[in-house]
Amino acid sequence: MSEPTEAPVRAWIEDGLGRLVLNRPRALNALTHEMVELLAAALDDWEHDPAVGAVVLSGAGERGLCAGGDIRAIHEDARTGGGQASTAFWRAEYRLNARIARYPKPYVALMDGIVMGGGVGVSAHGSVRIVTERSKVAMPETGIGFVPDVGGTYLLALAPGELGTHLALTGAALGARDALVCGLADHFVPSARLPAFLDALRGGSVAEAVRAQVGEAPPGQLEEQREWIDHCYAADTVEEILDRLLASGAPAAGQAAATLLTKSPTALKVTLAALRRARGLGPLERVLEQEYRVSSAALSSPDLVEGIRAQVIDKDRDPRWSPATLTEVTEELVARFFAPLGAGELALAADDFPQEVPW
Incomplete structure (x- = not known):
């Protein structure tokens, strides 16, 4: 099969590999609904194709794999379209995330360069996740009110x-070593070795290719910061987390506190609740269903439109959050983000759930 060049997702088969390339380099390969559908269709086509032994995901251009979802489109839809396009996008995207996690063939994600938001969704659920010295992995949603x-x-x-x-609330970007420590990646391969890694995949097994090209990741930061991170973020509320960070005395803790004070107060409280609830929900599918409730509710929250405006549209970096303070974000307001959607639930299939859930 010849390699397409113009599609927003390039998909072709070569030497036993199903190649997927996110192909919007000018937008740092930000995901659209069309791209999600193209990725899903390719995975469906290749699942039972004997010509495909493994799938490899990468991004076009020099800057990274994927900067996330197309939040400009979400901003416009939330502001003028009633949110229907965004919920349809998320419904397809979250199904794709679950599909990747359950895919029966090796799914190799090259997490080189920037990998944020939706880029994490199409890579970090894969079975073989490769980071390089150029990797910057993050979930920065609280900075846009999400x-x-x-x-x-x-x-x-x-x-x-x-x-x-810590990562969910601050949106901090991880280098290779820290991504490995946090379980968001599996192996470090220097970026200069990626072509040789792909050659090895074409000529042999995934395990052999990894053994041939894997290296030692440069030092990270999180391992030496575990003491204050574990103490401060174990608190029950965002307010108490902030108090502990400010009282810690560690310079990095003070920087984290300053970062939190710039984020959407509503997003911070909903994020903490979502994480704590996720620990008891079980498999990925149940958590994605919760995330769909939260995302859908965020469309009617003023902070999502305002956060995208400040960070991406007007770029003044001065969002006016509403409510403006943590104390104004009530338990009742947070609970609205988790309200059942009735017939509108995501409702992912349960057939492939593992017997033992690693929580």
Whole structure:
């Protein structure tokens, strides 16, 4: 099959590999509904195709795999379209995330460069997740008045200690070593070795290719910060987390507190609740269903439109959150984000649930 060049997702088969390339480099490969559908169709086509032994996902351009969902489109839809296009996008996207996690063939994600938001969803649920020295992995949703989705609350809830809580609330970007520590990646391969890694995949097994090209990731930061992170983020409320961060004395804790104070107060409280609830929900599918409720509710929250406006549309970096303070975000307001959707629930199939859930 010849390699297509113009489609927003390039999909072709070569030497036993199903190749998927996100192909919107000018938009840092931000995901659209069309791209999600193209990815899902390729996975369906290749699942029982004997010509495909493994699937490899990468991104076009030099900057990274994927910067997330197309939040400009979400902003316009939430502002003028009633949110129907966004909920349809999320419904398809979250189904794709679950599909990737259950895919019966090796799904190799090259998480080189920027991997954020929706980019995490199409990569970090894969069976073989490769990071490089260029990787910057993040779930930065609280900065736009949103909550980590695409299975992000599932993945971050599984991170050691309270690392996931720190990352979800602050939106901090991880390098390769820290992504490995948090369980968002499996192997480090230097970016210069990626062509050789792909050659090895074409000529042999995934395990052999990994053994041939894997390297030692550069040092990270989170392992040495575990003491204050685990103590501060174990608190029951965002307010208490802030108090502990400010009292910690660790410079990095003070920086984290300053970062939290710039985020949407509503998004912070809903994110903390989503993470804590995710720990008891079981498999990924149940968490994605919760995330769909939260995302749908966010469309009617003023902070999502305002956050995208400030960060992406007008770029003044001065969002006016409503409510403006943590104390104004009541338990009742947070609970609205988790309200059942009735016939509108995501309702993912339960057939492939594992017998033992690693929580």
